[in-house]
Amino acid sequence: MKPAQSPPARPSDVYFFATCVVDQFFPGAGMDAITLLESQGIRVHFPEEQTCCGQPAYTSGFPDEARKVAAHQLTLFPNEWPVVVPSGSCAGMMKHHYPTLFAADPIRKAQAEKLSARIYEFTDFLVNVLGWHPEDHGDACTVVLHTSCSARREMGVHLTGRKLLGDLHKVTVAQxxxxxxxxxxxxxxxxxxPEISGAMVEDKVKALKATGAERVVSADCGCLMNILGHAAWKDRQEGRAKPSLPGEHIASFLLRRTSK
Amino acid sequence: MNAPQTPHTLHFMPSAGFRARAKDVVDNPFLRQSFRGAMDFLMSKRAAQFPDAEELESLRTLGESIRQYNLARLPDLLERLEARLTANGIQVHWAETPDEANEIILGICRRHEAKLMVKGKSMVSEEIELNHAAEAAGIGALESDMGEYIVQLADEKPSHIIMPAIHKTKEQIAKLFAENVPGVDYTDNVDALIQIGRRVLREKFQEADIGLSGVNFAVAETGTLCLVENEGNGRMCTTAPPVHIAITGIEKIVEKLEHVPPLLSLLTRSATGQNISTYFNMISSPRKPGEKDGPSEVHLVLLDNGRSQAYADEQLRKTLQCIRCGACMNHCPVYTRIGGHAYGTTYPGPIGKIISPHMLGLEATKGLVTASSLCGACGEVCPVKIPIPELLIRLREEAFSAPPRANPAMRGQGAGYSGLISAVWRGWAAVYRSPSLYRVATWMGSRLRGLVPSRQGAWTSVRVPLKPAPKRLRDMLKERG
Structure with missing residues (x-):
């Protein structure tokens, strides 16, 4: 696990790199994350030209294609502001794999290194840069937190989501x-x-449901797509109309709890 | 004595049928539960050995640098090891392929007119399928490690590199003993079963002409073969028969004796959660004049089998840092779901996925390199910090991204190349590198979401279909102004 970087001074502006999954499949999570950042007095800039970090091609063994897509993102954040990413996995790609991806390209390697130093996963940014302590205005409830492998093992930011939820004093976080x-x-x-992946998500959903929590929250929409996709499939299989495991991005949950 | 047999041919073809084998285990609730339980047990044993995260991290860094130090000097160290061992009276043999290794071992057996070889636990002997080769040559090969003995009785292969019979229940073992060991009645009392095994093996140690073992660390400066074990059978194999043959991969070498203690500590704590193994053997020569026991001949077979291919590439070389503790398997969510046999290789789990391609080529192993979610649990626990996920990504690139090239870094490079898949990725890159194409494509996606098919290949086998949201984030931001 790599330690989170030391907190810089509180910035006035940040870039928001939504990720292609949030842009297309979880736009509400992106809106909520932006709204939360703005509620902390931060100006949020969304470069319109952004697409995808390139990770799907990179991890599938197609580095040339990943490089083409990643190279495009390198040019989108000209000012020295932090780049906030609402996904540990895409943040991990930009922070830790971009410099390797461009190792043989001096110009882009330098750009990648400069960018990677400014990449922050969303919950890490809230806790370690803004020092935010959310104030809970919701009713008592129990949630369960799923942390992504990239957040945990690549970014070392699996504890920040837990810390934020821990500050919500009417929220119980199930284990x-x-x-x-x-x-x-x-x-x-x-x-x-699909057989192995299916077995893994089946076990994960069982474990999450076994906690009795009302919902699952996560800072990674890739995991949510998988977990909620399986939970809904299981509900369909077993003829349940009401979702047995609703879930959302931690940004949406935090925004709702802290709104008066 | 039998005449030399036709060279034994390895029959590992793990990619063929991998998904079907994995599915068989995944669909078997009993096996699922039993692997889960066993891996949980091993994970908690290891965790108890490393209560201090900082100490663990500094030990892992030390382990990594010791292994990298020695690999950086490998060619020189191998020469020094050979010279030192030879001076000590140990005969050194070099084998490039499994067939060559088998021929060397069987040649020694034939010279001694051997009828029975007792074996301590050795994964390299599994890698060359020595038991089959010995059998074909009319030489009995008997496993003496309890787990290996069980697996041999069942005519199976090990399903784990440290715990070969971890897929078996005590009831299955009881049945196996009752059916295969003469004069044994059914008992599922574990102590009684172990006593039965020990009794059988004790006689065989006396009878055997050859003792075979693996090697955990070969020390170049002293010419010492170190062997880690828990049952004492390794010491029996290396001391009781008149001839001892050790076999190991060329990467298991360290320059100095002082390199051994940190690696040994990392090995036993990571593997079985033990502070130290019950036995630690250091073998530096055959029986000397005037000594009362020990083998009169000691041989070391150094096997390449694809290791020099990994060695030649700076990144892939890290594969050879492995000290075979098995922690990556114990912590792997894929291994936990499918067990060791599904992989169809000698070495299963994460380490198997990165080392087998060098031994068997990518043609045979391309299916395995995709069998990882890249969750990183293996890299996190590896005691010598092998970046397993990074190596898997590299192997995927070698297997899939380009048609076969003239001078590839790996045997079987491009074996998984598909013009269609590559075209799909090129198309993907064309869209995602161009903001305007991306805008059009995702806008269409959000508008045509009603037309999303209800079956989306393998995704919908256990999940509802993916459907783009009616509005993209960029649309919502525009509307907000």
Whole structure:
């Protein structure tokens, strides 16, 4: 686990790199994350030209294609502001894999290194840069937190989400069995090895449900797509109309709890 | 004595049928539960050995640098090891392939007119399928490690590199003993079963002409073969028969004796959660004049089998840092779901996925390198910090991204190349590198979301279909102004 970087001074402006998954599949999570940042007095800039960090191609063994897509993102953040990413996995790609990806390209390697130093996962930014302590205005409830493998093992930011939830004094955070275990998403792994991926997500959803929590929250929409996708499939299989495991991005949950 | 047999041919073809084998285990609730329980037990044993995260981190860094130090000097160290061992009276043999290794070992057996070889636990002997080769040559090969003995009785292969019979219940073992060991009645009392095994093996140690073992660390400066074990059978194999043959991969070498204690500590704590193994053997020569026991001949077979291919590439070389503790398997969510046999390789789990391609080529192993979610649990626990996920990504690139090239870094490079898949990724890159194409494509996605198919290949086998949101984040931001 790599330690989170030392907190810089509180910035006036940040860039928001939404990730392609949030832009297309979880836009509400992106809006809520932006709204939360703005509520802390930060100006949030969303470069319109942004697309994807390039990770799907990179982890599938297509580095040339990943480089083309990543190279495009390198040019989008000209000012020295932090780049906040609402996903440990995409943040990990930009922070830790961009410099390797461009190792043989001096110009882009320098750009990648400069950018990677400014990449922050969303919950890490709230806790370690803003020093934010959310104030809870919601009713008592129990949630369970799923932390992504990238947040945990690449970014070392698996504790910041827990810290934020811990500040919400009417929220009980349930502890699931095998918390640190992967949900089985893994990008193209989920379709290349569907039997193994399916077994992993089945076990993950069982463990999350066994806590009795009302919902699952996570700072990674890739995992949520997998976990909620399986939970909903299971509900369909078993003829349940009401979702047995609702879930959302931690930004949406935090925004709702802290809104008066 | 039998005449030399036709060279035994390895029959590992792990990619063929991998998904089917994995599915068999995944669909078996009993096996799922039993692997989960066993891996949980091993994970908690290891965790108890490393209560202090900082100490663990500094030990892992030390382990990594010791292994990298020695690998950086490998060619020189191998020469020094050979010279030192030879001076000590140990005969050194070099084998490039499994067939060559088998031929060397069987040649020694034939010279001694050997009928029975007792074996201590050795994964390299599994790698060359020595038991089959010995059998074909009319030489009995008997496993003496309890787990290996069980697996041999069942005519199976080890499912774990440290605990070969971890897939078996005590009831299955009881049945196996009752059916295969003469004069044994069914008992599922574990102590009784172990006593039965020990009794059988004790006689065989006396009878055997050859003792075979693996090597955990070969020390170049002293010419010492170190062997880590818990049952004492390794010491029996290396001391009781008149001839001892050790076999190991060329990477298991360290320059100095002082390199051994940190690696040994990392090995036993990571593997079985033990402070130290019950036995630690250091073998530096055959029986000397005037000594009362020990083998009169000691041989070391150094096997390449693809290791020099990994060695030649700076990144892939890290694969050879491995000290075979098995912690990566114990912590792997994929291994936990499918067990060791599904991989179809000698070395299963994460380390198997990165080392087998060098031994068997990418043609045979391309299916395995995709069998990882890249969760990173293996790299996190590896006592010598092998960046397993990074190596898997590299192997995927070698296997899939380009058609076979003239001078590849790996045997079987491009074996998984598909023009169609590559075109899909090129198309993907064309869209995602261009903001305007991306805007059009995702806008269409959000507008045509009603047309999303209800079956989306493997994704919807256990999940509801993916459907773009009606509005993209960029649309919502525009509307907000």
């Amino acid at each position: 699931q069995d095998h918390e640190s275990e992967c949900c089985g998403f893994g990008g193209t792994f989920s379709v290349k090895q």
